[in-house]
Amino acid sequence: MKCINKMRLLCLCGIAAVFMSGCGQTVVSYDNPYDIYSTSADYGLASEGAGSEKTYFSQNLCVADDVNIGNDTTDSQVAEGAGTFNLATNTVTYAQNIYEKLYPASTTKILTAYIALKYGNLEDYVTVSENAANQASDSSVCGLKAGDVVQLKDLLYGMMLKSGNDAAIAIAEHIGGSVEGFADMMNQEALAMGATRSHFVNPNGLPDENHYTSVYDLYLIFQNAVQDQTFLDIISTMSYDVVYTDVNGAGVEKTWENTNQYLTGKEKAPEGITVVGGKTGTTGAAGYCLVLYSYNASGQPIVSIVLKADGKSNLYLLMNEMLSGFAN
Structure with missing residues (x-):
């Protein structure tokens, strides 16, 4: 289309x-x-x-009718929403409920990173607050402690690779003054991109009924983010070694691994597809989510998105079907 x-x-x-x-x-x-x-x-x-x-603003963007495309030839039943967008030809090649309101989970962090790169100084040092460090033990975290001093650039890697909710809060408080202030920035930036079916209340995507988006809105947000080379550098990194100081000034060393299984080698992309990177997300309400940036066999940039898959294996199953059959 x-x-x-x-x-x-x-x-x-x-x-x-x-x-x-x-x-x-x-x-x-x-x-x-x-x-x-x-x-x-x-x-x-x-x-x-x-x-x-x-x-x-949408002259070079994909604006499609609210109809499904291609989902009758894939295992589309394993996910609630999905889409494939060719950035070179400005076409939607696969569409499955792309305008439906869905929870984004940690794919929210794409917008958080975009705002941090737009308004922040990567060389800034950020002191981790109690609020940032106090994340649920079963949530995805970088292991930051209150009083840790971490460079903003390192926090971005921790948030995008390790999917650290603590890093996301630290970034939000540093850039927006508070989580609430940063959420206001998120909503303003999203609207400026045309993402009118989204509303954000936090920088990490933890469940909230007022925190939602759509496949199409995530495409709008992600295609803006990938125009920044630093963002591309971050999402294409397999692992990242970081050194920062704790509240007592002692050095802390960590290695953060990417959660994207295409980068870790646990999943293989279809022939002809070169995966650059992206962002995963998982919560009970959101299911398994993945936003991906890749190149097809012709070297054209492709954005592909799956939201609310019913399992990790099915998430990558549908993504591979989309990439093999619709990344053209």
Whole structure:
């Protein structure tokens, strides 16, 4: 399916403009309030160059109808939502409930990393708070303790590879001043990307009924993130050695391994597919999730997403079926 659908494009622009007008920003009045060209530029939805040509925020994005594509030829029953997006041709090649509201689990951390890279200084040193260190013992953590001093760059690796919920909270508090302040940033950034079916309340994706997204919104967020080379460097790393100091100034050494089984070698990508990296996520409510960035046999960049799979093996089963049959 070609990705530009005019009616959906207008709807996205209108919805994003309405939502963003309520985000505490300065009220702007317009001579022609119903002229989408004059208003949307103020919300980052369209830009205007030297001439009169208008450029929409979604000009080079996939905007597809709410229909399923290809799921009758895969084991689609193992997951609630999935999609494959060709960034070179701007086409949706596989679609399975891509607009359905779903829980993202730790794929949330893609947006957290995007914001940290956009607004943070990777050389900053962050002191881990009690709040950040106090994570459930059965959740995914980096093992940080209150008073640890860790460089922001290292926290990003811990969050994206080890999927550390403690690292995510430390990043959020450093960038946003608090978890709540950072969540506001997340929602503003998501809306600016056109991700109108999402709402975030924390930086790590732990379950909350008010924390949700969709396959399509995750595509929008992820395709923005992969434009940053540092982000690509992080998600493509198999393991990361880190040294930081504890509350007493003593050195702490750790190695954080990537949870992406394509990178660890536990799963093999289909022939012709080169996996760069991505982000996993798992909770009881969200099921097994994976957002992946790869290249097909023609060297075209592909974003593929599976949400709410019923098991880890089925997560990779469906992902491989999508990559082998629809990454074109």
